[in-house]
Amino acid sequence: MSGQQNLTEQRKDNDMQDVIQYLTDQQPRALDQLCEFLRIPSVSADSAFRGDVQRCAEFVRQAMTAAGLTAEIIPTKGHPIVYGERIHDASLPTILVYGHYDVQPPDPLDLWTTPPFDPQIRDGRLYARGATDDKGQVFTHLKALEAWFVVRGELPGNIKFLIEGEEEVGSDHLEEFLKGHRERLAADVAVISDTSQYGDGIPAITYGLRGIVAAEVRLRGPSKDLHSGIFGGSIANPANALTKMIGRLIDDDGRVTIPGFYDDVAELTVAERQQFARLPFSESGFLREVGSGALFGETGWTTLERRWARPTCDVNGMISGYTGEGPKTIIPSKAMAKITCRLVPDMQPAKVLDALEACLRESCPPGLKFEFHRSHGCQAFAFDPTSQWITAASNAVAQAFGQPPVFIREGGSIPVVLSFKQILGIDTLLLGWGRNTDNLHSPDEHFHVADFHRGTLGSACLWEKLAAMKASGRS
Helix, strand or coil, X not given: CCCCCCHHHHCCCCCCHHXXXXXXXXXXXXXXXXXXXXXXXXXXXXXHHHHHHHHHHHHHHHHHHHCCCEEEEECCCCCCEEEEEEXXXXXXXXXXXXXXXXXXXXXXXXXXXXXXXXXXXXXXXXXXXXXCCCHHHHHHHHHXXXXXXXXXXXXXXXXXXXXXXXXHHCCCCHHHHHHHCCXXXXXXXXXXXXXXXXXXXXXXXXXXXXXXXXXXXXXXXXXXXXXXXXXXXXXXXXXXXXXXXXXXXXXXXXXXXXXXXXXXXXXXXXXXXXXXXXXXXXXXXXHHHHCCCCCCCCCCCCHHHHHHHCCEEEEEEEEECCCCCCCCCEEXXXXXXXXXXXXXXXXXXXXXXXXXXXXXXXXXXXXCEEEEXXXXXXXXXXXXXXXXXXXXXXXXXXXXXXXXXXEEXXXXXXXXXXXXXXXXXXXXXXXXXXXXCCCCCXXXXXEEHHHXXXXXXXXXXXXXXXXXXXXXXXX
């Protein structure tokens, strides 16, 4: 039975029947409001949309107010943060909800079946940019709180919301905001819905994320492109050299060859490997999903383990020489590659970048100028899946989805989770209502309507479970 059908009939044995009935009755209205949210092209990466980003922040502020929060738009040096709160009982835990209202650029537009900012429902899916990343998931929490506020006249606990407008461009001003508002943002635990379910109808709680480091390596050779017939074989070719250098970073067994790369890796426990092995997973189905002909990765580890809990080193892009139509016989004057490494718990970003730079610099041939430019980075983390917060969230998800969630890690990185831990001293509940197949960052991004409604119910149940925990039991 979907999240759109008879939620009341499924869950008559709980004491929040009035809240569930409100959510059931309000499903069409909630979906219409989400479409209104999605029509705002809040593309943070493009200055042409700056006014739309501001307009979207105002939409979020109004939605917070409707949910019973005192809300305001707080300017930053970039796009604004929308903050709201309602504190009414010091004996109850305080929950900080984080999300983002900005979205990825919609390009390439010709690959969308319908326009990216004209929400359309087809086959039970709501198609629009931001549908699942992250507007739809943020909206589940706002509508859940609204239900509690309208029906009960109060929220089931102390709630704070922090919704930013720069997540898709690196959250450049978020950490500064967190440091400057530590006391205001004080909470017992954070909640983020910017991850995914494990699979169709299989809810999940993500208890670990990989970290990341990013860098760009540049090689410069002759002062200009040279004729490959006249000069070829007499000087080092930056493109040849760079491909050889980065080709050495991974061996034939999929293992990273950077000296010391694995020194600090926290290995999976036997229990975790057994847990992952019990999850339904089809290698052939996975290959069909990604459109690849064969698996590749570090020998001795399963595909899920490689994706979630093993470190990697990947070239993300390369540029050199002539790439237009037809031949052009040159020795290019320069070559560039962008590289990222995904990290697992205990690996230190600065140490990994030092090792990567040293490895590449040592293999650079004479006659070429070597440049190494560091970019963003964050550590990996893994929370205790038996904590009181995760137990409460697990019970809420089970109530909403009709089955208990599985516990997974994710291969991606959400730097704000580490910022919450380091700056605010709190752990985070990662509750994903969407699916990995929802075309995040791609054309035809969508959110299953049933998942939107189930996520809203899951959020409503979560507030009840967390409110049952007394502040004196904070961890």
